[in-house]
Amino acid sequence: TAEDVIELKQISNVSIIGVGSGATFDQIGIHIREASNIIIQNVTIRNVKKSGSPTSNGGDAIGMESGVRNVWVDHTTLEASGGESEGYDGLFDMKNNTQYVTLSYSILRNSGRGGLIGSSESDTSNGYVTYHHNLYQNIDSRTPLLRGGVGHFYNNHYVDIHESGINSRAGARARIDNNYFQDAKDVIGTFYTDQAGYWQVNGNVFDNVTWSEPGDDANPAGPNPQSNTSVSIPYSYTLDAANCVPSVVSQTAGANKGLRVSDGSCTPQNPDPTDPPDPDPTDPPDPDPTDPPDPTDPPSGTNLSLGAGSDGSSKADGTSYGNVRDGDMSTYWSPTGSTGSISIKWGSATTISAINIREAAGSEGTIGSWRVVNHGTGAVLASGSGAGVINFSPVSLTKVTFQITSASGTPRVAEFETYAS
Incomplete structure (x- = not known):
C-alpha cells in the first residue's frame, strides 16, 4: 500500500468496512489485483485522478485487474468532480480476467465514465457481474461498458446519462x-464500435430517454428496446417493480444509509444483525470463522493427482516433482530457493475446484504467499498465503500450477492434491 492508493494484491479474504458514517477515501482509490474474496462496504471514495496529485489506479475509484475473483462492493458512494479532461477516469473498472463481481446499493455520480468490464475489444476474459439497486447520476457514459x-x-x-449507458460490445451479453x-x-x-454486443430486456421504464439514429459505430436498442439474446441467471433474486426503483434506490443506495436493502416489496428494510438471512438451501453453510477447518483435511472425493x-x-537436490503425487507424506519436492512452482498435469482436460497443499513434517508454516494458476490460460484461480485447502470456481484444464511467491525458508511440499469438489 502506497501513500496514494489502498492496494489489495496477491491476497484473499479481506473486508474494508466503513464504521459509522464518516469513512471516506478522499483522492485515494482502492486497487484490487490477483486477489479473491474481497468485500468493500459503507465507504465513500471520491476525486481519484489519473493525472495531478495524488494519483491512483490510473484514475479509478475502485479498479480490479489480473485474476480477481469474488468481489462484493456494497453501499458505497463513488464520485468524481468531472471527466477525463479534468483528470478523472472510471469509477468502477475491471479488466484482465476479473470475474464474479457484485456492485449493490451504491451511488456512482458526477463523472465522465461510470466504469468498464474489459479494457479493450480483445480483453473479453471478464464477466459474471451483477449490478443491482445502484444509482448512476450525472455520468457521460459507461454505466457500464461491457466487453x-x-x-x-x-x-x-439511471438519471442524467449524457452520451450512452449500458454499452454491450464485443460479444457481451x-x-x-x-x-x-x-x-x-x-x-x-x-x-x-462495430463489434456487436447483445441484450435481453425485461420490465424496464424509459422516462424521457432519447435515442440516436443507428450508424456504423452505433446500434442503440431504442426507441423500442427489444431483446436480441437470452441470458440465463444461475441464482435466485427478487425484483422490485421498475416504477418504484427511484424511491427504493434513493432510500437505500450509497454509504451512510444504514445498509438498508429491499426485499422486492418496494419498501426498504433495515438489516437485523441478530437475524441474518437464511442461506440458499443449495449453498453449504459457511464455516465458523473462529473455528477454521483443519488444513490437513482434504476436500471430498478422489485425489486426482x-x-x-x-x-x-x-x-x-534429493527432491522430485513426482513426490507431490505419490501419496507419501515422507517424500517431498522443494525448489532450489525459497520460491518456485510445482504443477500437476493430465493428458486430457480435467475439472477441478480445490487443491490441498500439504507441507512435509518439520516445514509447516514455511510457505508464505502463493498463486494457483491455470497453466494453459495463465488465469489466476486463487491467491493467498499459507498451505492447506484452497477452493476456487470449477475449471477444466490440463495443468494446474502452484506458484510460491514468498516463504520464510525453503518450502517442502509433500503432497499437491487436486479434487473435483
Whole structure:
C-alpha cells in the first residue's frame, strides 16, 4: 500500500468496512489485483485522478485487474468532480480476467465514465457481474461498458446519462431487468464500435430517454428496446417493480444509509444483525470463522493427482516433482530457493475446484504467499498465503500450477492434491 492508493494484491479474504458514517477515501482509490474474496462496504471514495496529485489506479475509484475473483462492493458512494479532461477516469473498472463481481446499493455520480468490464475489444476474459439497486447520476457514459462478458443489471436507477449507458460490445451479453432510465440518452446498445454486443430486456421504464439514429459505430436498442439474446441467471433474486426503483434506490443506495436493502416489496428494510438471512438451501453453510477447518483435511472425493503427471520450475537436490503425487507424506519436492512452482498435469482436460497443499513434517508454516494458476490460460484461480485447502470456481484444464511467491525458508511440499469438489 502506497501513500496514494489502498492496494489489495496477491491476497484473499479481506473486508474494508466503513464504521459509522464518516469513512471516506478522499483522492485515494482502492486497487484490487490477483486477489479473491474481497468485500468493500459503507465507504465513500471520491476525486481519484489519473493525472495531478495524488494519483491512483490510473484514475479509478475502485479498479480490479489480473485474476480477481469474488468481489462484493456494497453501499458505497463513488464520485468524481468531472471527466477525463479534468483528470478523472472510471469509477468502477475491471479488466484482465476479473470475474464474479457484485456492485449493490451504491451511488456512482458526477463523472465522465461510470466504469468498464474489459479494457479493450480483445480483453473479453471478464464477466459474471451483477449490478443491482445502484444509482448512476450525472455520468457521460459507461454505466457500464461491457466487453465480451455476461452481466446482470436489475433495479438500478439511471438519471442524467449524457452520451450512452449500458454499452454491450464485443460479444457481451447483458440481462437488463426492471431498471428505471430517466432524463438520459442511448441507455442501452452497442456504441463506439462495430463489434456487436447483445441484450435481453425485461420490465424496464424509459422516462424521457432519447435515442440516436443507428450508424456504423452505433446500434442503440431504442426507441423500442427489444431483446436480441437470452441470458440465463444461475441464482435466485427478487425484483422490485421498475416504477418504484427511484424511491427504493434513493432510500437505500450509497454509504451512510444504514445498509438498508429491499426485499422486492418496494419498501426498504433495515438489516437485523441478530437475524441474518437464511442461506440458499443449495449453498453449504459457511464455516465458523473462529473455528477454521483443519488444513490437513482434504476436500471430498478422489485425489486426482494420483496417477497424473507433474513438473515444476526447479527442484532441490534429493527432491522430485513426482513426490507431490505419490501419496507419501515422507517424500517431498522443494525448489532450489525459497520460491518456485510445482504443477500437476493430465493428458486430457480435467475439472477441478480445490487443491490441498500439504507441507512435509518439520516445514509447516514455511510457505508464505502463493498463486494457483491455470497453466494453459495463465488465469489466476486463487491467491493467498499459507498451505492447506484452497477452493476456487470449477475449471477444466490440463495443468494446474502452484506458484510460491514468498516463504520464510525453503518450502517442502509433500503432497499437491487436486479434487473435483
